[in-house]
Amino acid sequence: MLVLASASPRRRELLDQIGVAWQAHPVDVEEIPLAGESPQDFARRMAVTKAQTAHDALAGSWPVLGADTVVSIDGAILGKPRDRDDALAMLGRLSGRTHTVFSAVALIHQGGCHQALSTTQVRLRELTPADRAAYWASGEPADKAGAYGIQGLGALFVAHIQGSYSGVVGLPLFETGALLRRCGLKSAIDHDTLKASQ
Numbered sequence: 001m002l003v004l005a006s007a008s009p010r011r012r013e014l015l016d017q018i019g020v021a022w023q024a025h026p027v028d029v030e031e032i033p034l035a036g037e038s039p040q041d042f043a044r045r046m047a048v049t050k051a052q053t054a055h056d057a058l059a060g061s062w063p064v065l066g067a068d069t070v071v072s073i074d075g076a077i078l079g080k081p082r083d084r085d086d087a088l089a090m091l092g093r094l095s096g097r098t099h100t101v102f103s104a105v106a107l108i109h110q111g112g113c114h115q116a117l118s119t120t121q122v123r124l125r126e127l128t129p130a131d132r133a134a135y136w137a138s139g140e141p142a143d144k145a146g147a148y149g150i151q152g153l154g155a156l157f158v159a160h161i162q163g164s165y166s167g168v169v170g171l172p173l174f175e176t177g178a179l180l181r182r183c184g185l186k187s188a189i190d191h192d193t194l195k196a197s198q
């Protein structure tokens with residue numbers, strides 16, 4: 001059984017999509033970038049920290065997967081908005097421009113920590129103040145990096161994407177599948193890790 005070190009419903013749905021059976025062990029880690037830390041390094045460090053924290057807490061031999069998604073524009077890191085003003089400011093910054101979404105995955109298995117990173121370019125159309133206010137009122141931006149969700153109403157704003165759709169949603173499935181295979185999980189514990197349909 002794969003342990004998913006996450007409270008994110010999106011990550012659970014994405015693992016379901018590729019037929020991986022999981023058991024959730026959410027962890028609470030401080031998500032604050034270090035001084036001078038790049039967005040991709042921050043995402044990688046958070047994914048590893050989440051996986052390591054769950055692994056340490058469980059003290060078991062199960063493989064543990066952690067992930068982190070950050071939105072970046074002009075080198076800045078946009079995490080989840082603190083409040084309405086923060087969300088409106090983030091959406092204003094992203095409006096009419098292309099930004100980058102980094103989604104990092106870390107898999108701890110048999111004493112090793114294996115990592116992958118997906119990088120996706122996303123262009124949003126111009127967002128008027130009324131667009132931003134209405135979107136915040138929908139409730140969707142509150143728990144999402146960059147204050148939008150490509151899988152929801154936010155899709156109405158996404159003019160172009162180059163990279164990994166699942167990575168933007170929160171778990172890059174191509175990279176995750178490759179990590180699982182590289183660790184021999186599919187073949188070694190087929191019945192435990194993958195659903196019977198796979």
Ligand SMILES: Cc1cn([C@H]2C[C@H](O)[C@@H](COP(=O)(O)OP(=O)(O)OP(=O)(O)O)O2)c(=O)[nH]c1=O
Nearest residue numbers: 006007008068069144145148149150168169170
């Ligand atoms: C850009 C974008 C982000 N998001 C979400 C994915 C992540 O859940 C969230 C980024 O926050 P994260 O800190 O990566 O994850 P999380 O706190 O939600 O979950 P956990 O740490 O327990 O694994 O933003 C979307 O759902 N859609 C999008 O289009």
